[in-house]
Amino acid sequence: MLTQEELKQKVARAALDYVLPLLAPDVVIGIGTGSTANLFIDGLAAHKHLFKGAVSSSERSSARLTALGIHVFDLNQIDRVPVYIDGADEIDAGLNMIKGGGGALTREKIVASVADRFVCIVDESKLVPCLGKFPLPIEVIPMAIAEVSRRVARFGGTAALRQGFTTDNGCQILDVSGLRIESPAELEAQINNIAGVVTCGLFAIAGADVALLSTQQGVQTLYSPRS
């Protein structure tokens, strides 16, 4: 029986195998945030001579990439990102996700939106029939915390301020529990439309294109019904 850490290592390796054929001297790849993405970064470092560099979804990932000798570009300098590799906190069979457990959701959504392909790397504990057991992170402008909390209560959720945490963008995170998310894209649009919300951690309007799912039986490849 593989541990969750071993499952993460296997999916990080599978992501490397997925990315290696895409690497070329002019290629900049998108890098996510979190423990699974970290394992991918560590494996990628051995191949840094094969590609130009990376764009990153957090200061933490940028620091890790830089320490390993992978050049990190400002996204504004880059026209094309062929692939974005990142983990998730929950994913469903339609490759809709909840992300932001590490608070990096906004930059993750930005880099993912630029990338041609989002490849989500998860162990099987993240696959759920319906999103919402993992509290939904929402990045909020500080002065709007109380109002956003009241507004998400109308969707059946209870918002808790993530204590002692400030995002890379100088904002705060509300973690919303108690949601049963039957229509992820609809809820994503509704929450993102609340004044003061920077973005919510639902990735459904544009979910992953591919998921590499690490199971006890091996790494499975799932494709989005959208693609």
Ligand SMILES: O=C[C@H](O)[C@H](O)[C@H](O)COP(=O)(O)O
């Ligand atoms: O903000 C963090 C990100 O959305 C992560 O991708 C997510 O929390 C999954 O992280 P991990 O791979 O550590 O479970």
